Amino acid sequence: GAVVSQHPSWVICKSGTSVKIECRSLDFQATTMFWYRQFPKQSLMLMATSNEGSKATYEQGVEKDKFLINHASLTLSTLTVTSAHPEDSSFYICSARGGLKGSGYTFGSGTRLTVV
């Protein structure tokens, strides 16, 4: 099987603070991790692609200084929302290439971020 553990599942933070979201592949090596953002009742929008040991590739319009992605090992990728503001409130979900299910994609369970 394949499991990606995403933490925290939900977080409330004050405006101006930073929040770190972790995605950890538990039983396989995730060489590539995709980070998505989703607003209520909308589609998943790809924010960035991270490959282990290299800089992330950000999609057009995504602020790389605001959404810091680190993929330091084959089992851990993190997304840090820096200086969060209410408009950053959203559902963030990661997806790893690899594993035996989902035709090669394993999703984390998502993180609901609320910035107050």
Next chain:
Amino acid sequence: AQKITQTQPGMFVQEKEAVTLDCTYDTSDPSYGLFWYKQPSSGEMIFLIYQGSYDQQNATEGRYSLNFQKARKSANLVISASQLGDSAMYFCAMRVHAGGTSYGKLTFGQGTILTVHP
């Protein structure tokens, strides 16, 4: 560039009936993959079914089948014998096999909210 379109924001179906969720796509890459995911209110993404562009037969997985019409660039999901637990948001997604730094990324459609009535 690739594009996925789901034109049904919401669909309703009676329990035990079949329902078809529409998906059309556009890509110039001859090699691609099409996916369907279910997203319940909890937010998790549940993989349902996959169709490769070179697959000769339509994919089936239990109650789910994919009506793949390559010439029309459509990949509709058919759910047979709907259950109350099928109520969720459904996404069609495409992966192209071109290279580059975002190799293998999935592009998602807008989603369809399915409601199953008892």
